[in-house]
Amino acid sequence: xxxxxxxxxxxxxxxxxxxxxxxxxxxxxxxxxxxxxxxxxxxxxxxxxxxxxxxxxxxxxxxxxxxxxxxxxxxxxxxxxxxxxxxxxxxxxxxxxxxxxxxxxxxxxxxxxxxxxxxxxxxxxxxxxxxxxxxxxxxxxxxxxxxxxxxxxxxxxxxxxxxxxxxxxxxxxxxxxxxxxxxxxxxxxxxxxxxxxxxxxxxxxxxxxxxxxxxxxxxxxxxxxxxxxxxxxxxxxxxxxxxxxxxxxxxxxxxxxxxxxxxxxxxxxxxxxxxxxxxxxxxxxxxxxxxxxxxxxxxxxxxxxxxxxxxxxxxxxxxxxxxxxxxxxxxxxxxxxxxxxxxxxxxxxxxxxxxxxxxxxxxxxxxxxxxxxxxxxxxxxxxxxxxxxxxxxxxxxxxxxxxxxxxxxxxxxxxxxxxxxxxxxxxxxxxxxxxxxxxxxxxxxxxxxxxxxxxxxxxxxxxxxxxxxxxxxxxxxxxxxxxxxxxxxxxx
Amino acid sequence: xxxxxxxxxxxxxxxxxxxxxxxxxxxxxxxxxxxxxxxxxxxxxxxxxxxxxxxxxxxxxxxxxxxxxxxxxxxxxxxxxxxxxxxxxxxxxxxxxxxxxxxxxxxxxxxxxxxxxxxxxxxxxxxxxxxxxxxxxxxxxxxxxxxxxxxxxxxxxxxxxxxxxxxxxxxxxxxxxxxxxxxxxxxxxxxxxxxxxxxxxxxxxxxxxxxxxxxxxxxxxxxxxxxxxxxxxxxxxxxxxxxxxxxxxxxxxxxxxxxxxxxxxxxxxxxxxxxxxxxxxxxxxxxxxxxxxxxxxxxxxxxxxxxxxxxxxxxxxxxxxxxxxxxxxxxxxxxxxxxxxxxxxxxxxxxxxxxxxxxxxxxxxxxxxxxxxxxxxxxxxxxxxxxxxxxxxxxxxxxxxxxxxxxxxxxxxxxxxxxxxxxxxxxxxxxxxxxxxxxxxxxxxxxxxxxxxxxxxxxxxxxxxxxxxxxxxxxxxxxxxxxxxxxxxxxx
Numbered sequence: 015x016x017x018x019x020x021x022x023x024x025x026x027x028x029x030x031x032x033x034x035x036x037x038x039x040x041x042x043x044x045x046x047x048x049x050x051x052x053x054x055x056x057x058x059x060x061x062x063x064x065x066x067x068x069x070x071x072x073x074x075x076x077x078x079x080x081x082x083x084x085x086x087x088x089x090x091x092x093x094x095x096x097x098x099x100x101x102x103x104x105x106x107x108x109x110x111x112x113x114x115x116x117x118x119x120x121x122x123x124x125x126x127x128x129x130x131x132x133x134x135x136x137x138x139x140x141x142x143x144x145x146x147x148x149x150x151x152x153x154x155x156x157x158x159x160x161x162x163x164x165x166x167x168x169x170x171x172x173x174x175x176x177x178x179x180x181x182x183x184x185x186x187x188x189x190x191x192x193x194x195x196x197x198x199x200x201x202x203x204x205x206x207x208x209x210x211x212x213x214x215x216x217x218x219x220x221x222x223x224x225x226x227x228x229x230x231x232x233x234x235x236x237x238x239x240x241x242x243x244x245x246x247x248x249x250x251x252x253x254x255x256x257x258x259x260x261x262x263x264x265x266x267x268x269x270x271x272x273x274x275x276x277x278x279x280x281x282x283x284x285x286x287x288x289x290x291x292x293x294x295x296x297x298x299x300x301x302x303x304x305x306x307x308x309x310x311x312x313x314x315x316x317x318x319x320x321x322x323x324x325x326x327x328x329x330x331x332x333x334x335x336x337x338x339x340x341x342x343x344x345x346x347x348x349x350x351x352x353x354x355x356x357x358x359x360x361x362x363x364x365x366x367x368x369x370x371x372x373x374x375x376x377x378x379x380x381x382x383x384x385x386x387x388x389x390x391x392x393x394x395x396x397x398x399x400x401x402x403x404x405x406x407x408x409x410x411x412x413x414x415x416x417x418x419x420x421x422x423x424x425x426x427x428x429x430x431x432x433x434x435x436x437x438x439x440x441x442x443x444x445x446x447x448x449x450x451x452x453x454x455x456x457x458x459x460x461x462x463x464x465x466x467x468x469x470x471x472x473x474x475x476x477x478x479x480x481x482x483x484x485x486x487x488x489x490x491x492x493x494x495x496x497x498x499x500x501x502x503x504x505x506x
Numbered sequence: 507x508x509x510x511x512x513x514x515x516x517x518x519x520x521x522x523x524x525x526x527x528x529x530x531x532x533x534x535x536x537x538x539x540x541x542x543x544x545x546x547x548x549x550x551x552x553x554x555x556x557x558x559x560x561x562x563x564x565x566x567x568x569x570x571x572x573x574x575x576x577x578x579x580x581x582x583x584x585x586x587x588x589x590x591x592x593x594x595x596x597x598x599x600x601x602x603x604x605x606x607x608x609x610x611x612x613x614x615x616x617x618x619x620x621x622x623x624x625x626x627x628x629x630x631x632x633x634x635x636x637x638x639x640x641x642x643x644x645x646x647x648x649x650x651x652x653x654x655x656x657x658x659x660x661x662x663x664x665x666x667x668x669x670x671x672x673x674x675x676x677x678x679x680x681x682x683x684x685x686x687x688x689x690x691x692x693x694x695x696x697x698x699x700x701x702x703x704x705x706x707x708x709x710x711x712x713x714x715x716x717x718x719x720x721x722x723x724x725x726x727x728x729x730x731x732x733x734x735x736x737x738x739x740x741x742x743x744x745x746x747x748x749x750x751x752x753x754x755x756x757x758x759x760x761x762x763x764x765x766x767x768x769x770x771x772x773x774x775x776x777x778x779x780x781x782x783x784x785x786x787x788x789x790x791x792x793x794x795x796x797x798x799x800x801x802x803x804x805x806x807x808x809x810x811x812x813x814x815x816x817x818x819x820x821x822x823x824x825x826x827x828x829x830x831x832x833x834x835x836x837x838x839x840x841x842x843x844x845x846x847x848x849x850x851x852x853x854x855x856x857x858x859x860x861x862x863x864x865x866x867x868x869x870x871x872x873x874x875x876x877x878x879x880x881x882x883x884x885x886x887x888x889x890x891x892x893x894x895x896x897x898x899x900x901x902x903x904x905x906x907x908x909x910x911x912x913x914x915x916x917x918x919x920x921x922x923x924x925x926x927x928x929x930x931x932x933x934x935x936x937x938x939x940x941x942x943x944x945x946x947x948x949x950x951x952x953x954x955x956x957x958x959x960x961x962x963x964x965x966x967x968x969x970x971x972x973x974x975x976x977x978x979x980x981x982x983x984x985x986x987x988x989x990x991x992x993x994x995x996x997x998x
Binding site for chain 1: 523524527528530531534535538542543544545546547549550551553554556557558560561726727728729730742743744745746747782783
């Protein structure tokens, strides 16, 4: 290896380490904003995050990176360094293709859109939001055209920001089949009528969340668990994982969402330490990330055997409930208006609708003015639900207000991939029921670490799924998981 | 104003805003490290802080800044912009004069020194620390020579990093007089024998700290109060002030230290909002900063009238104590080994010793090998205290291990300036005793805001003190404060 070559690799690795540090600081500042910061800090925090974003963009798109990559490409590198160079090239090309002016316009439009959306949702006034959505769509199309690779449509180019390598056609196929095959299950579930939901005091929830998280390995050495308005997870280092939950309602959502966020965090935690402070040391895509949270939410927390563990932790917190009753409430299917509180069977249908609509919006086949009507029609068609207002309809989610088109699919893909991984895991390691009844999850964690987590960004979504399961993206494992849910309690 | 000139001012202001943001992020990452971060995050946090420091140094020393300053100097600017340019020039010159290699060597030696000091203190093994201290001294001399202005000695040049414009000669005069005039008071205090100190349960301390801070204006909108191993204060914005305390011991140190940190934070909070995100929007020097903490610690918390407020808050937390008994414990004079737990009268003598020794070390008049002996001799001479070990002697403080020579004087200057300001305040606003008995501090806060805080860095230490008090740095006000303390309880 020549001196120049070594040097280019060192310089590239130095820059990537710096970018990883800046990303971690951004994560910290955002976490603090949502969890710790007094309200008085808000305006300056906006400036601070803006400055970090500018520094990051400037250093990520600097021309010297292309110089280093040019020196390194085609050389004989270790497999790790070859991946590092390959992904650095991809990231650099995508970032550098966006003109500075467009990047600034996007950023402004997203802040503006977010503010207008908040106001419009509060007032249930879609018309007040429509111009901002129109502007976000125009800019998203312009952005998509900049970053599109050969043969890619605009929507697929946008998708690549969240899930590199995913094809729009593939999503049409998967989500079309999901819509068709879930519809009769929703119909069947509706026949059961409403379920009694437990009313769990806040103290018992809190006790159970702490107890369950401790059981799956959340310790003080490497984790924080806090409260925030919306649950999320973040990390400032592989060994500093932070998850949040909330205890507002009287249900057991705090338990489900804690294990959901634990799944995200465990992914980041079990990435190969050799990838830390490189461009490869994070989860590979939004859909694989969501598969990790959904695996812990759907397949662990909602497993019939795990209900005994949850009930025991609730009992230790002073709330007595039969495991069977608890499980029934946890898996109850009830078509409803709001995505974030949807049950595990109907959840993907909320995404199927959003995918259809955002694809049509980007392609110009649906006008912004027609969105509320299309939303109502879709909710009736897919879920049999009447939408009483736009606030409970097409204004419910933040994503489009911030210009995030192509993000929604990852939520449903996460459900599909989680089910595929879970079947493979049980095939290779045996059924988990007995172990889960004893809250033993070490095998699950190790299997995920060895098969999914450690790769970081070295494998994109589809290659990763193929490597682990031997099959591509498919809906059958999820359908096998979802079908028994349609008849409440059937899995017990 | 020409277009180029406007442009240079805008560019300069933009860079200064960015540097202020980076400073705030550094403050946040450090606060998080000491208060929130799981231990697992330590190594990566070190990298993250290192990256921030590099980015900050690179952007603070960039040659374009000199270009902008050149365009702006001598032009007709508003008084605020003229100050902004003046201080920007000073900061740029000081930073740019340090060769990159030396900056890197300093940073490495300080980390290394810190690690060796920790180990050496734990083992009470000065010899193990001596080579690192020797290295820090060499590098500090090299650094001081780089940044020295015309006619400045090396020590004075180092001092300027913490207190710009302070003269070594002035410190010799002040600290010499302090040593002489405090000695007989220490002797007198020793005659009284030891004082009974209250043993306050942790819950009562905590309750009282929260209550007292609420009384002086700490609200949820703009403040956080947390626990850390060593109390400190920091801010990520003028309206996001964070202070910490600790409750380990059974004494009332938590109350004193909370008001101490409140004084630091209030200074930052009351700086003119127009200075936010400029180079002028922080406290002007370490000694003025310390004067603000000492004002709240010595002149408010230790005021005989305020003892009733403290006692009431402790009582509300379940701990009953007579105000007079509490006050006696709070002002009790007892010569001791450790600076950070010293009483208000002997505290400055700990600093007089450190100033003598670090000046002699930098000037080469004291060798590192002779430091432990000189420390013992000084403690006996100034405080009449026998030093049983280096761990309780010259290894007790972190500062020299991190190359901070010239920092210690600010602690004693803070005591002197606080006393001067307090006398001026009472002269202008009338005695505070009655109001303090009712926990009314609004006048104090407003006076400090209008006279001291709002200026930010626009006035250096000595001009600020002269503007407010009409006099220079002097020891008499502090001596008038300290003299009654020598006879315990006399001020009641």
